[in-house]
Amino acid sequence: MSTAVVGVRYAVVAVAGDDDLARRLTAHGLWPGAVVERLRHAPFGDPVLFRLHGFRLALRRTEAERVTVVEVVS
Amino acid sequence: MTGNATAAGVRRVALVGRANAGKTSLLMHLTGSLQRPVNFPGSSVECVESRVVVDGLELVVTDLPGIASLQATSRDEQLALDVVHGRTGEHQDVLCVVVDASRLPVELAFLHSLRRLGLQLVVALTKVDVAAAEGFPIDAARLQQALGLPLVVVHGVRGAGVDELRRLLATVPTDVVPAAPGDAALAPGAAPILPARTVRSSRTDRLDRVLLHPFTGPVVxxxxxxxxxxxxxxxxxxxxxxxxxxxxxxSAFVGGFLPDGAVRSFVVDGVINGVGSSLVFVPQIALLIAFVTIVEATGYMARAVFLLDRLLRGFGLSGKSFVPLASSFACAIPGILASRILGDERDRLATIAVAPLMSCSARMPVYVVLLAAFFPPAQAGLLLFLLYLLGIVVAVLVALVLRKTALRGGDSMLLLELPAYQRPRFRLVLAHTWFAVKGFLRTAGSVILVATMVVWALGYFPRPAAIHERFEGLRAAAPAGEAGLAQRAQLDADEAAAYLEQSWLAGLGKTVQPVFAPAGFDWRMTVGVLAAFPARELVVPTLGTLYSLGEVEASADEPDVRLTEALRTAKGPDGRPTLDWLTALAVMVFVALCSQCVGTLAAIRRETNSWRWPLFTFGYMTALAWLGAVAVQQIGRALGYGA
Structure with a gap:
């Protein structure tokens, strides 16, 4: 998800790991099937802002790397 | 009027939901006011509890810290979960789940996990208007049907729907918990109630285009x-x-009733001055908290964190450190309290440890007097800027060292939701500010008062009669009437200085002075620095008394001319000036880096729940301050500067 491109819709496939971060990511809506969109990034390219479930979630690149996504053709 | 709760006449309701879901606002509407903050045993986290009577039944409503899942990752969240699970000693009869309609799918997943607790749930659906503006109009009737739970749509700003919610909370049976309508309907991701997004670009999107823009974002x-x-x-x-x-x-009024002597001095210089020294912080703290609350409530604070995260992470901090650190330029105490928003414990401790290095407003009068005395205006402005910069640079270095040593490791998280922009609520801002000021006066204020009284006692006693007799003689010799007025006033000031010079405080100053000798401080400057302990405001008045000037006021914009003159011309016993610009610079560097402020240390003690962090902060800052002052003096002398 860290390499997601603006303007493309992605679906979450999996969240790697079983630690606090993984649980938090899931609790924030990044579960398999969730559709995410990259909106923009902060100065220096990090963190990155995504839209999912209609709200905006900012993740550091290292956090986004935990989430595997696939492009959604729509 | 049902269930077992009626018999007791009291029903406990906990407001559960994410941070920013609108819980506090809802509580104010439910009960009419925020009545008291409650501290739970073993934690410093504060919740607000409020009571309201509905048809003879007393509802006790507690606003819990925001939680997003049943797994805690911060101290606040742990507390909220302890309350939900009834581990704090009080069983909650009803959980009022505040569901943010603009984040419905995630909220439903959380609601699903809450159902397994077996408690009666009542859903308060907030921010339906935000959801609609974001392109997700929500059909509340269908949602309620799907959930099989009592549900009320409430409007956080206008308070619509709150009457119904209050009645529902009071009457919902607590002994029969409705079964979930089958896991499939609520499983993560399955949200049939949610329509497809219809609006492409909401107001928040348009604002973000400017406020998060790579160029205009940082400017704003x-x-x-x-x-x-x-x-x-x-x-x-x-x-x-x-x-x-x-x-x-x-002081003048009360002092007029008391005879001249120890009692009057204690009341005026100890008690009233101590209360004043605490109260003087209140305007800045109140304005700062009100401003931060407004910025937070609009949704902009999360944007500031987003913009600054990468930068601050380079310094071993987090984007969320921005609020506490920025607040600390006013006063480290609210800054340290604001560090609660940091989820990661290491980030939080690093932020707390460096917050007092931000040059707070109480240091200003010291800078102003010394700069005015020894530097031309053009240089003074630049030096003032450099003193602020010094604090920031040292804070960054200390944070980096801490994260590489004592606070090593741990993946700090950002995981930050940027809420839709909203208009802040005036009453909420007022309530937050009021609680912050009360909290300040209770923790820091009382410590400042006690410390002021201690410094007063050290500076007042002992008072040998010989000094009084000597000055009585001199006063008698002065011309009577108008002619001797100035001379007698000077004698009074000299007497006060003579008393202070042989007080315990001066004794302490003279004993400690050798430690500060390499920095070039004479005993008077040492006493001034020691007197700063209760509050830095005391440095300037203490110096005023020491230099026989009588009353001198600390001011952030107009330094007392007599004090700047006295500092410039003060001579030691050997006839050489005791202060020159280099020593003044050393004093300012010391003041910039030291953490001599009992209020700050008390706040750190409270927020870390241990003596380790206040002692550490005091220790390292005093060491750095001393090293900095000595370095300025010694390097300056070696280069041939100074008198």
């Missing part, structure tokens, strides 16, 4: 910070002046 952020500084320094100034004037009036 800078402006916001400037406004904050302006509030703290310029807007607060007249209020501070009124408090000081008020203190003067009270």
């Amino acid at each position: 952020l800078l402006l916001v910070v400037l406004v904050m500084f302006q509030l703290v320094f310029a807007v607060a100034e007249p209020f501070i002046g009124w408090i000081e004037d008020g203190q003067g009036l009270v």
Whole structure:
């Protein structure tokens, strides 16, 4: 998800790991099937802002790397 | 009127939901006011509890810290979960789940996990308008049907739907918990109630285009910070002046009833001055908290964190450190309290440990007097800027070292939701500010008062009669009437200086002075620095007394001319000046880096729940301050500067 491109819709496939971060990511809506969109990034390219479930979630690149996504053709 | 709760006449309701879901606002509407903050045993986290009577049944409603899942990752969240699970000793009869309609799918997943607790749930659906504006109009009737739970749509700002919610909370049976309508309907991701997004670009999207823009974003952020500084320094100034004037009036009034002597001095210089020293912080703290609350409530604070995260992470901090650190330029105490928003414990401790290095407004009068005495205006401005910069640079270095040593490791998280922009609620801002001021007076204020009284006692006693007799003789010799007025006033000031010079405080100063000798401080400057302990405001008045000037007021904009003159011309026993510009610079560097402020240390003690962090902060800052002052003096001398 860290390499997601603006303007493309992605679906979450999996969240790697079983630690606090993984649980938090899931609790924030990044579960398999969730559709995410990259909106923009902060100065220096990090963190990155995504839209999912209609709200905006900012993740550091290292956090986004935990989430595997696939492009959604729509 | 049903269930077992009626018999007891009291029903406990916990407000559960994410941070920013609108819980506090809802509580105010439910019960009419925020009545008291409650501290749970073993934690410093504060919740607000409020009571309201509905048809003879008393509802006790507690606003819990925001939680997003049943797994805690911060102290706040742990507390909220302890309350939900009934581990704090009080069983909750009803959980009022505040569901943010603009984040419905995630909220439903959380609601699903809450159902397994077996408690009666009542859903308060908030921000339906935000959801609609974001392109997700929500059909509340269908949602309620799907959930099989009592549900009320409430409007956080207008308070619509709150009457119904209150009635529902009071009457919902607590002994029969409705079964979930089958896991499939609520499983993560399955949200049939949610329509497809219809609006492409909402108001928030359009605002974000400017406020998060790579160029205009940082510019706006800078402006916001400037406004904050302006509030703290310029807007607060007249209020501070009124408090000081008020203190003067009270002192004069009360002092008039008391005979000259220890009792009057204790009441005026110990008690009233101590209360004044605490109250003088209030305008800045109130303005700062109000401003931060407004910025937070609009949704901009999360944007500031987003913009600054990468930068601050380079310094071993987090984007979320921005709020506590920026607040600390006014006063480290609210800054340290604000560090609660940091989820990661290591980030939080690093932020707390460096917050007192931000040059707080109480250091200003010291800078102003010394700069005016020894530097031309053009240089003074630059030096003032450099002193602020010094604090920031040292804070960054200390944070980096801490994260590489004592606070090593741990993946700090950002995981930050940027809420839709909203209009802040005036009453909420008022309530937050009120609680912050009360909290300050309770923790820091009382410590400042006690410390002021201790410093008063050290500076007052002992009072040998010989000094009094000597000055009585001199006063008698002065010409009577108008002619001797100035001379007698000078004698009074000299007497006060003579008393102070042989007080325990001066004894302490003279004993400690060798430690400060390499930095070039004479015993008077050492006493001034020691007197700063209760509050830095005391440095300037103490120096005033030491230099036989009588009453000298600390001021952030107009230094007392007599004091600047006295500092410039002060001579030691050997006839050489005791202060030159190099020593003045050393004193300012010391003041910039030291953490001699009992209020700050008390706040750190409270927020870390241990003595380790206040002691560590005091220790490292005093060591750095001393090293800095000595370095300025010694390197300056070696280069041939100074007198």
